[in-house]
Amino acid sequence: MELQGQVAIVTGGARGIGRATTIELANAGARVVINYQRSAGAAESLAAEITAAGGEALPYQADVADEQAVTRMIQAALSRWGRIDILVNNAGITADAPMARLRPEQWQQVIETDLTSVFLCCRAVVPIMRSTGYGRIVSVSSLAALAGNVGQTNYAAAKAGIIGLSRSLAREVARDGITVNVVAPGYIETDMVETVPEALRAWALQAIALGRFGRPEEVAAAIRFLVSPRASYITGHVLTIDGGWVMP
Amino acid sequence: MIDFNGQVAIVTGGSGGIGQAVVEGLARYGARVLVGYHHNEAAATDVVAAVQSSGREAAALAIDVREPDSGNVLVATAIERWGKLDILINCAGIADYGPLSEMSSERWRQTIQTNLTGIYHTCRAALRPMMQQRYGRIVNLAALYGTSGFPGQADFAAAAGGVIGLTRALAREAAPWQITVNAVAPGMIETDLIEVIPSEIQQWSAGIIALRRLGKPEEVAAAVLFLASPVASYITGQTLMVDGGWTMA
Numbered sequence: 314m315e316l317q318g319q320v321a322i323v324t325g326g327a328r329g330i331g332r333a334t335t336i337e338l339a340n341a342g343a344r345v346v347i348n349y350q351r352s353a354g355a356a357e358s359l360a361a362e363i364t365a366a367g368g369e370a371l372p373y374q375a376d377v378a379d380e381q382a383v384t385r386m387i388q389a390a391l392s393r394w395g396r397i398d399i400l401v402n403n404a405g406i407t408a409d410a411p412m413a414r415l416r417p418e419q420w421q422q423v424i425e426t427d428l429t430s431v432f433l434c435c436r437a438v439v440p441i442m443r444s445t446g447y448g449r450i451v452s453v454s455s456l457a458a459l460a461g462n463v464g465q466t467n468y469a470a471a472k473a474g475i476i477g478l479s480r481s482l483a484r485e486v487a488r489d490g491i492t493v494n495v496v497a498p499g500y501i502e503t504d505m506v507e508t509v510p511e512a513l514r515a516w517a518l519q520a521i522a523l524g525r526f527g528r529p530e531e532v533a534a535a536i537r538f539l540v541s542p543r544a545s546y547i548t549g550h551v552l553t554i555d556g557g558w559v560m561p
Numbered sequence: 562m563i564d565f566n567g568q569v570a571i572v573t574g575g576s577g578g579i580g581q582a583v584v585e586g587l588a589r590y591g592a593r594v595l596v597g598y599h600h601n602e603a604a605a606t607d608v609v610a611a612v613q614s615s616g617r618e619a620a621a622l623a624i625d626v627r628e629p630d631s632g633n634v635l636v637a638t639a640i641e642r643w644g645k646l647d648i649l650i651n652c653a654g655i656a657d658y659g660p661l662s663e664m665s666s667e668r669w670r671q672t673i674q675t676n677l678t679g680i681y682h683t684c685r686a687a688l689r690p691m692m693q694q695r696y697g698r699i700v701n702l703a704a705l706y707g708t709s710g711f712p713g714q715a716d717f718a719a720a721a722g723g724v725i726g727l728t729r730a731l732a733r734e735a736a737p738w739q740i741t742v743n744a745v746a747p748g749m750i751e752t753d754l755i756e757v758i759p760s761e762i763q764q765w766s767a768g769i770i771a772l773r774r775l776g777k778p779e780e781v782a783a784a785v786l787f788l789a790s791p792v793a794s795y796i797t798g799q800t801l802m803v804d805g806g807w808t809m810a
Binding site for chain 1: 562729732733736737739741748771772773776777780781783784787792793794795796797798799801802803804805806809
């Protein structure tokens with residue numbers, strides 16, 4: 314198995330795209346820290362599922378926007394398995410409102426959870442990856458970062474911020490054997506898009522070339538490729554997975 | 562994760578460089594591969610022999626992708642031999658070096674005809690069988706220079722930029738049949754194609770690439786194989802850069 318012996322951290326790893334990614338990485342042989350904020354039940358049952366299939370997983374509660382919590386999570390991974398090869402920054406929230414009605418706390422919360430968390434997690438794992446001369450970091454951005462989206466000025470800003478952060482970090486750590494990439498999913502069938510109004514969903518279906526929304530597994534497949542040793546000459550790239558919608 | 566068992570693929574420019582690495586990868590994961598090559602028969606024969614000695618199936622066909630009928634001949638050959646076509650990888654390409662002010666019309670036409678129009682020829686032919694089975698994967702080799710430009714290679718950059726445009730348009734056209742169309746855009750890769758570029762320019766390039774080295778054909782092939790696989794089912798119209806972190810734009 315390609316990721317045999319490797320250790321991965323998937324933030325927001327219990328649900329949606331994160332859950333599918335956790336399963337992909339575990340199937341490829343990686344031991345996975347399933348980070349979650351509130352989804353304890355989902356994280357525990359996913360870990361049990363992986364263990365039953367012969368894999369290893371560690372559910373870990375942490376608010377990834379909290380510096381101390383991130384430090385503790387990294388320590389927990391290290392004390393359990395002694396290494397970290399892969400970081401998937403997937404944790405994210407939305408707090409949609411047109412900008413005229415967007416409250417500062419909605420702005421702050423999304424920037425903290427979706428962007429600052431990526432900074433904190435990257436900063437925590439880079440020294441560990443540097444010490445082994447190998448690492449793979451993939452962060453989940455969004456099509457909204459590239460194309461914009463009504464009611465998501467906060468979310469689009471945070472997700473576009475991930476791209477700027479990742480490209481800069483890619484240049485900083487390239488000579489340490491660490492690649493840093495981004496995936497930008499369009500509409501994916503997760504809890505997060507269930508709140509999107511029906512009219513908007515119908516319009517999107519018309520605009521997407523493949524005529525359907527994506528599945529979490531289809532994003533996880535791309536993440537799985539980018540975190541594999543095979544993706545050794547790809548860094549600082551944004552891979553859009555949008556079914557042929559915007560094609561940025 | 563990647564499994565091509567039961568699938569049939571055509572790879573143009575398959576006798577060397579990135580194309581050869583793609584052929585080897587496709588075969589390793591179970592595909593039967595028709596290797597299109599222009600004139601290097603000995604190399605194509607070696608590639609096919611290597612695949613066959615590993616217990617897989619491959620065949621070689623001499624073809625000039627500049628010819629309008631080239632795609633039809635490739636597709637007919639693959640279907641006659643193996644009954645179907647699932648994957649088309651367009652790797653055939655040429656490169657030269659020298660400023661536009663001194664570029665001959667002949668050089669311009671040859672590059673555009675081979676690197677861009679050749680893809681039109683093969684895609685056009687591959688679409689029908691893929692539409693009939695409502696499944697297909699097309700991956701076109703573009704180049705980083707198609708978006709970034711590169712001094713001394715205006716023709717090559719123009720063709721590569723054209724490939725990206727063709728890829729996006731065809732992705733929208735072919736999507737209703739579950740055919741995805743993507744491009745892979747390599748930076749500077751260790752193949753014969755970069756031999757035209759002066760070594761001091763190659764060294765300068767390596768110095769500004771984030772990974773501080775040129776890429777290997779296998780590293781580009783890995784991206785091609787991912788996009789050609791069934792799991793890349795929600796990615797279409799994309800250009801995946803395999804450039805070691807160069808422009809990142």
